[in-house]
Amino acid sequence: MRADAKKNYDQLLATAREVFTEQGADASLRDIARRAEVGLGTLYRHFPTREALLEALLRSSFDALAAKARELESSGASDEALVSWLQETIAFTHEHRGVIAPMMGAIEDPESALHASCVMLRAAGASLLARAQADGNARADLDGSELFDLIAALAWLREQPSHAPRADRLFSVITDAVLVNRDA
Amino acid sequence: MRADAKKNYDQLLATAREVFTEQGADASLRDIARRAEVGLGTLYRHFPTREALLEALLRSSFDALAAKARELESSGASDEALVSWLQETIAFTHEHRGVIAPMMGAIEDPESALHASCVMLRAAGASLLARAQADGNARADLDGSELFDLIAALAWLREQPSHAPRADRLFSVITDAVLVNRDA
DNA sequence: ACCTGAACACCGTTCAAGT
DNA sequence: ACCTGAACACCGTTCAAGT
Numbered sequence: 001m002r003a004d005a006k007k008n009y010d011q012l013l014a015t016a017r018e019v020f021t022e023q024g025a026d027a028s029l030r031d032i033a034r035r036a037e038v039g040l041g042t043l044y045r046h047f048p049t050r051e052a053l054l055e056a057l058l059r060s061s062f063d064a065l066a067a068k069a070r071e072l073e074s075s076g077a078s079d080e081a082l083v084s085w086l087q088e089t090i091a092f093t094h095e096h097r098g099v100i101a102p103m104m105g106a107i108e109d110p111e112s113a114l115h116a117s118c119v120m121l122r123a124a125g126a127s128l129l130a131r132a133q134a135d136g137n138a139r140a141d142l143d144g145s146e147l148f149d150l151i152a153a154l155a156w157l158r159e160q161p162s163h164a165p166r167a168d169r170l171f172s173v174i175t176d177a178v179l180v181n182r183d184a
Numbered sequence: 185m186r187a188d189a190k191k192n193y194d195q196l197l198a199t200a201r202e203v204f205t206e207q208g209a210d211a212s213l214r215d216i217a218r219r220a221e222v223g224l225g226t227l228y229r230h231f232p233t234r235e236a237l238l239e240a241l242l243r244s245s246f247d248a249l250a251a252k253a254r255e256l257e258s259s260g261a262s263d264e265a266l267v268s269w270l271q272e273t274i275a276f277t278h279e280h281r282g283v284i285a286p287m288m289g290a291i292e293d294p295e296s297a298l299h300a301s302c303v304m305l306r307a308a309g310a311s312l313l314a315r316a317q318a319d320g321n322a323r324a325d326l327d328g329s330e331l332f333d334l335i336a337a338l339a340w341l342r343e344q345p346s347h348a349p350r351a352d353r354l355f356s357v358i359t360d361a362v363l364v365n366r367d368a
Numbered sequence: 369a370c371c372t373g374a375a376c377a378c379c380g381t382t383c384a385a386g387t
Numbered sequence: 388a389c390c391t392g393a394a395c396a397c398c399g400t401t402c403a404a405g406t
Contacts, residue, residue, distance in 0.1 A: 153337035177361030
């Protein structure tokens, strides 16, 4: 990449991070180009879709969540491992308001720039779920897609201001539904 | 209301119903005015906000859901009553794609035209939940707001195309979480 | 090889001018 | 009393013209 191109690329990413943090992942791309002091066409060539920009911005976070899952797989209790990972994943989406809707769109669209990351995330969750199920700690009749749906639902809820005071409560209601209640 | 005003009002509502059904509750208001063959200003005077238009369109459905809840309250099993009502409520939102987000925004915003309907819906669910709790059929540590959150989460999931094949499964996972599992 | 911004086709919302 | 649509301030996306 030419030096000036690289500079624009980096500047766009840094500005996108700022603007998405302020306004959510559906912020105006025009505004990002403007604040990055870069032509609108430059943004579109580096990042042909909003998903491509999100992917470049969030790739390392996706990787970190996948790494965390691998790490947790060889940790103590399989149910606690699953719950911690769910918590971290929800926290990640919460830090990036508006990202769960494109992720949900991307998971079954191989053309989306977010597809691979979402599939990886679903697989990471599926592994932790499988271990918990093998231990008898999680409902046997759930799969990775359903876990991903539950994550998405919780993530979307957390984006709703009216839901905020109940976010932690609902998280535990849903995780209770995933885990086998060993006190029963 | 003057006769011509009434005619425009009705025409707008009928067209909005069509367009929202085709494109979801976030469809273009301009498009609705155009297809209703009415000036854009006329739409805005009759319905100052998108919420006002949705409210006029859906009021009877909200009333029907509240009536259904009252009816179910004096029916057989309290757990089955709650589940049927949840099912009908989710089906309603599914018929009106895009409506759950403004509803979630309206529930804590008294200025929203959808506020009263949403509060009514939450109260209707809360009644059925309270009866199921009194019978020992539902988790005691849930309230109407949390039930509304769960409804919203399921409704949002159902709007996601990728989720479609798992909609019924996830519904039962969530209702299992609400109901006390009497086989345990 | 890369950048720019005008151009196009849309929005939501307001409001002066009309009937 | 009500209606209309131009006007304004935005979008996303493309692409001819520049360096």
